[in-house]
Amino acid sequence: MLLGIDVGGTKVALCVGELGGALRAQRTVPMQLSGDARRDVAHLAEVAREVVAEAGLPLAEIEAVGVSLPGPLDAEGARVLNPPNLPGWHDVPVRDALRDALDGLPVQLENDANAAALAEWHFGAGRGFRSLVYLTMSTGVGGGVILDGRLHRGRNWSAGEIGHTALVWDGEPCFCGLRGCVEAYLGGRAWARRLAQVAPPEGRVAELAGGTEHATPVQVVQAAKEGDAFALQEIGRFNGHLAHTLVNLTFTLDPDVFVLGTIVAAAGEELVLEPVRRLVREHLWPRIGQGLEIRAAELGKRLPYYAGLGAALSESPSTEASSA
Ligand SMILES: [Zn+2]
Numbered sequence: 001m002l003l004g005i006d007v008g009g010t011k012v013a014l015c016v017g018e019l020g021g022a023l024r025a026q027r028t029v030p031m032q033l034s035g036d037a038r039r040d041v042a043h044l045a046e047v048a049r050e051v052v053a054e055a056g057l058p059l060a061e062i063e064a065v066g067v068s069l070p071g072p073l074d075a076e077g078a079r080v081l082n083p084p085n086l087p088g089w090h091d092v093p094v095r096d097a098l099r100d101a102l103d104g105l106p107v108q109l110e111n112d113a114n115a116a117a118l119a120e121w122h123f124g125a126g127r128g129f130r131s132l133v134y135l136t137m138s139t140g141v142g143g144g145v146i147l148d149g150r151l152h153r154g155r156n157w158s159a160g161e162i163g164h165t166a167l168v169w170d171g172e173p174c175f176c177g178l179r180g181c182v183e184a185y186l187g188g189r190a191w192a193r194r195l196a197q198v199a200p201p202e203g204r205v206a207e208l209a210g211g212t213e214h215a216t217p218v219q220v221v222q223a224a225k226e227g228d229a230f231a232l233q234e235i236g237r238f239n240g241h242l243a244h245t246l247v248n249l250t251f252t253l254d255p256d257v258f259v260l261g262t263i264v265a266a267a268g269e270e271l272v273l274e275p276v277r278r279l280v281r282e283h284l285w286p287r288i289g290q291g292l293e294i295r296a297a298e299l300g301k302r303l304p305y306y307a308g309l310g311a312a313l314s315e316s317p318s319t320e321a322s323s324a
Pocket residue numbers: 163164174175176177178179181183184
């Protein structure tokens with residue numbers, strides 16, 4: 001039995017689940033940010049104990065605890081460094097603090113994008129594949145890479161930061177401080193910034209949003225589904241940048257499947273997935289493009305629970321080293 005904890009800026013999703021993904025208990029609570037990270041972590045442990053009790057289990061029945069949380073993490077995966085959306089959290093030893101508060105249970109931390117990749121791999125659209133690249137385009141662009149049946153973390157626990165690979169050298173400014181990042185073209189926040197400048201003030205996107213300054217990809221997707229010309233053009237631009245990104249990743253990693261979340265999952269087959277598959281195939285050698293799967297993420301609103309369980313199923317480097 002696994003305990004999953006997904007820590008977001010405003011909410012925490014906790015669950016007890018079986019290895020096969022069946023949930024035995026689940027709960028979402030507001031994220032308590034007291035300004036004292038140690039107190040916040042102690043509170044998480046308390047709620048976690050309650051959820052385990054709700055599942056009708058003694059704590060000792062839990063085999064592993066997985067925690068999905070905003071990065072960055074340190075290179076040992078033990079500490080959370082300074083997530084912008086967790087004020088008061090600076091260099092917090094979450095792994096060991098939770099382990100101590102939960103009677104020594106093994107605790108595994110993963111950044112939220114890696115945890116989501118693990119979740120889709122174990123429980124969602126990536127089930128059964130050996131190599132998977134997960135990419136989600138919400139406010140920012142998060143990524144996770146599973147290669148040959150194992151999450152690839154890299155030297156700084158920073159692998160999979162696909163959102164900050166350069167799509168256009170010295171291109172659009174990215175919120176990370178660099179320029180031309182994938183996120184500056186595919187991220188929701190960057191797209192909203194662009195819409196404020198380019199969306200026609202009298203157009204359907206502006207109407208749905210209540211003004212161009214409030215426009216986001218949500219209204220672009222809706223207007224595009226209605227056939228609005230500007231929105232379709234914007235989607236076409238998004239598809240081109242997304243396909244470009246996937247082609248680069250395919251030549252680098254040759255994965256079995258791309259699992260694409262949020263905007264792509266919302267936009268669906270006709271608007272995004274089909275055109276992107278076509279563009280990707282056009283820009284790959286046929287031998288490499290053949291059989292490459294490009295799918296929408298499946299977990300949707302259930303993702304937070306499964307992200308915690310996914311993190312619980314990832315091995316820690318020390319486990320790998322001792323089993324090697
Ligand atoms: Zn960036």
